[in-house]
Amino acid sequence: MTTPGIDAPRRIAPAVGALHVYPVKSLRGVSPGEAVVEPWGLAGDRRWMLIDVRTHKAVTQREDARLALLSAEPVGGDGVRVHAPGRQPLHLAVPPPGPLETVELFANKIEVLPVGGAADRWFEEFLDAPVRLVHMDDPAVRRTVDPRFARPEDRVSLADGFPLLVTTTASLAALNTLIAAGDRAEEGPLPMNRFRPNVVIDGTAAWEEDKWRRVRIGSVEFRVPKPCGRCVITTTDQRTGARGKEPLRTLARHRKLGAQLVFGQNLIPEHSGTLRVGDPFLVVE
Numbered sequence: 001m002t003t004p005g006i007d008a009p010r011r012i013a014p015a016v017g018a019l020h021v022y023p024v025k026s027l028r029g030v031s032p033g034e035a036v037v038e039p040w041g042l043a044g045d046r047r048w049m050l051i052d053v054r055t056h057k058a059v060t061q062r063e064d065a066r067l068a069l070l071s072a073e074p075v076g077g078d079g080v081r082v083h084a085p086g087r088q089p090l091h092l093a094v095p096p097p098g099p100l101e102t103v104e105l106f107a108n109k110i111e112v113l114p115v116g117g118a119a120d121r122w123f124e125e126f127l128d129a130p131v132r133l134v135h136m137d138d139p140a141v142r143r144t145v146d147p148r149f150a151r152p153e154d155r156v157s158l159a160d161g162f163p164l165l166v167t168t169t170a171s172l173a174a175l176n177t178l179i180a181a182g183d184r185a186e187e188g189p190l191p192m193n194r195f196r197p198n199v200v201i202d203g204t205a206a207w208e209e210d211k212w213r214r215v216r217i218g219s220v221e222f223r224v225p226k227p228c229g230r231c232v233i234t235t236t237d238q239r240t241g242a243r244g245k246e247p248l249r250t251l252a253r254h255r256k257l258g259a260q261l262v263f264g265q266n267l268i269p270e271h272s273g274t275l276r277v278g279d280p281f282l283v284v285e
Contacts, residue, residue, distance in 0.1 A: 014281040017202035023080045025049040026060040028071035034276040040139035040155040041163040049158045053130040058105045061233045065241040090122045149225035162266035167197040174206035187246040193238045218279030222267040229260035
């Protein structure tokens with residue numbers, strides 16, 4: 001993988017520039033000043049998900065870009081409030097214990113709790129599609145991380161594959177420079193929300209994350225198992241749901257690793273703790 005572009009000089013000590021939590025998978029989330037790190041990801045991150053009633057498979061922005069128009073925010077008691085243009089907000093409470101349903105997320109079979117009732121109708125009416133809402137009740141037992149890149153005890157919620165995703169502002173700037181030099185320059189510059197990270201780091205050099213194996217963010221240490229392979233969601237405007245060609249066209253030319261187009265790194269926490277915007281960032285290995 002070769003990556004031409006501009007390596008932004010370091011102007012500040014590397015630190016957390018932003019944190020992002022997405023309560024409902026593939027919906028817009030929130031950007032808190034601090035977030036608790038649990039073994040399976042940031043607290044409240046991707047514990048809810050839509051599934052297709054016909055196939056029992058996850059429904060994400062890959063299948064329906066209109067999910068970008070919806071946003072979800074945490075409320076008291078582990079509940080969530082979902083907003084949609086032109087509709088009354090949907091208030092979600094964690095469903096009580098009950099029979100579990102087996103659904104499919106990227107060929108993984110996962111047991112989840114159906115939510116049912118008004119929540120299903122709200123999403124069905126907005127999307128005009130047969131969908132249901134489900135909740136992961138206990139990440140400690142429901143889903144393991146890909147054993148090729150993890151330890152047997154590692155867990156993940158309803159994220160694509162790993163507990164957290166980290167990106168850097170310098171690499172986004174370098175990617176936008178490459179996009180500006182290409183034949184779809186009018187699509188750039190792209191904002192960071194195209195990549196849906198949990199943690200954004202300021203103050204590194206561009207593409208430095210390719211070399212990371214272990215990092216410390218604030219007081220929490222993480223393993224860096226592999227780069228994040230990117231999909232069509234990155235081409236989706238997170239304000240409108242419109243799709244383009246970038247950044248996948250430019251990633252295919254400059255950031256291809258095997259069969260994957262990569263941007264950002266996956267993280268697995270070594271222990272729990274709290275991350276805060278402004279926390280120092282250190283490469284341990």
